[in-house]
Amino acid sequence: GQQLNQSPQSMFIQEGEDVSMNCTSSSIFNTWLWYKQDPGEGPVLLIALYKAGELTSNGRLTAQFGITRKDSFLNISASIPSDVGIYFCAGQPFRTGTASKLTFGTGTRLQVTL
Amino acid sequence: EAQVTQNPRYLITVTGKKLTVTCSQNMNHEYMSWYRQDPGLGLRQIYYSMNVEVTDKGDVPEGYKVSRKEKRNFPLILESPSPNQTSLYFCASSLGLAGYTGELFFGEGSRLTVL
Numbered sequence: 001g002q003q004l005n006q007s008p009q010s011m012f013i014q015e016g017e018d019v020s021m022n023c024t025s026s027s028i029f030n031t032w033l034w035y036k037q038d039p040g041e042g043p044v045l046l047i048a049l050y051k052a053g054e055l056t057s058n059g060r061l062t063a064q065f066g067i068t069r070k071d072s073f074l075n076i077s078a079s080i081p082s083d084v085g086i087y088f089c090a091g092q093p094f095r096t097g098t099a100s101k102l103t104f105g106t107g108t109r110l111q112v113t114l
Numbered sequence: 115e116a117q118v119t120q121n122p123r124y125l126i127t128v129t130g131k132k133l134t135v136t137c138s139q140n141m142n143h144e145y146m147s148w149y150r151q152d153p154g155l156g157l158r159q160i161y162y163s164m165n166v167e168v169t170d171k172g173d174v175p176e177g178y179k180v181s182r183k184e185k186r187n188f189p190l191i192l193e194s195p196s197p198n199q200t201s202l203y204f205c206a207s208s209l210g211l212a213g214y215t216g217e218l219f220f221g222e223g224s225r226l227t228v229l
Contacts, residue, residue: 006156031216033216040223041222042204042206042223048216050216099145100164102216102218104156106156107156
């Protein structure tokens with residue numbers, strides 16, 4: 001099955017810094033999602049995007065649905081220690097339906113130093 | 115509290131010894147799925163179920179079986195585990211066709227080691 005490429009694979013940043021990560025696909029998606037996995041936990045949905053060009057925020061997090069529909073970006077502003085974890089992008093070709101066609105990215109591991 | 119519960123959370127077993135990882139959700143979700151997480155590979159879907167008695171293969175189904183006899187339960191069965199099935203496994207559920215928004219609810223994970 002297809003996998004999405006996430007970049008970077010891992011990053012160390014200092015508390016207070018802004019973070020950017022992205023996800024690219026060879027296929028067009030009509031839904032992009034960003035999940036976060038805290039250490040020892042299962043992933044939790046952060047942001048869902050349903051329209052090309054859409055920019056959505058959730059607190060310090062902002063995600064964008066790329067115009068080409070083949071990529072998405074996640075930014076975290078003013079990082080704090082609890083931002084530590086693995087961030088997964090996920091995409092699917094439909095706006096509705098089920099999660100059966102959801103494809104996950106390879107993940108970006110974020111570590112924050114004080 | 116709405117949740118997806120997996121058991122066991124940790125398991126060490128030996129090659130060939132059949133095991134079952136249970137998954138239960140209390141949200142009346144129609145859709146359930148199993149994923150495995152491996153370093154550098156992200157989350158890969160093993161099997162999914164659209165509703166009771168309806169299951170289908172995901173991207174990496176070899177060596178696994180599932181069943182969906184009740185809406186709330188979706189056990190993952192490894193009939194003859196092998197070392198390449200050592201992984202972190204996640205069960206997830208979501209609303210079905212009528213209300214799906216993209217959100218999957220994940221369990222806390224089951225870390226399996228096959229020696």
